[in-house]
Amino acid sequence: MGKRRRxxxxxxxxxGLPLLIGFLFFLIESGYxxxxxxxxxxxxxxxxxxxxxxxxxxxxxxxxxxxxxxAMRVAFKRPGITAQTxxxxxxxxxxxxxxxxxxxxxxxxxxxxxxxxxxxxxGGRLIVPLGEIGGAK
Numbered sequence: 001m002g003k004r005r006r007x008x009x010x011x012x013x014x015x016g017l018p019l020l021i022g023f024l025f026f027l028i029e030s031g032y033x034x035x036x037x038x039x040x041x042x043x044x045x046x047x048x049x050x051x052x053x054x055x056x057x058x059x060x061x062x063x064x065x066x067x068x069x070x071a072m073r074v075a076f077k078r079p080g081i082t083a084q085t086x087x088x089x090x091x092x093x094x095x096x097x098x099x100x101x102x103x104x105x106x107x108x109x110x111x112x113x114x115x116x117x118x119x120x121x122x123g124g125r126l127i128v129p130l131g132e133i134g135g136a137k
Contacts (some may be wrong), residue, residue: 016094017100025113032080032110036122040103044126046075047088055097055130065090072103081105081122099128 006062047068054067065088072086084105104123109115 005112014046022113025111029109029111029114033107036078036081036107039076040105040122040124043072043086043103044081044101044124047072048084048099048126048128051088051099051128052102052130055099068099068101070102076103076105080107080110081104081106082119093129094133095131101126101128 038122046055050068050071069086072088073084077083082105085103087102091100091101102123102125104121107120109123
């Protein structure tokens with residue numbers, strides 16, 4: 001009876017271990033993916049804050065796009081994100097403006113289980129209406 005019991009334990013271990021390892025990789029990959037999504041929100045927030053500050057100082061012009069794009073790219077760097085792009089459009093509306101911030105990238109998983117699902121597009125867009133350029137008088 002003792003040999004049969006040891007065999008049963010070995011079979012249960014052989015079945016359970018891959019499931020446990022798969023679940024562990026799933027948890028790790030989920031953490032990296034949520035970090036990547038947070039990077040998108042951080043990048044958009046940084047761009048919006050910089051646009052708001054520049055508009056209050058009367059400095060927000062079409063030439064400010066590279067500074068906003070660079071601020072978003074720096075904030076968007078996260079593990080697993082490749083092919084990062086950031087864009088900014090500034091549309092005048094009366095004395096104010098509407099700034100549209102957009103970041104895109106591809107999320108490529110870190111763990112071996114993520115390579116089964118390949119590459120996922122990841123991105124976000126934020127539209128920021130700003131009041132009168134140069135601050136309220």
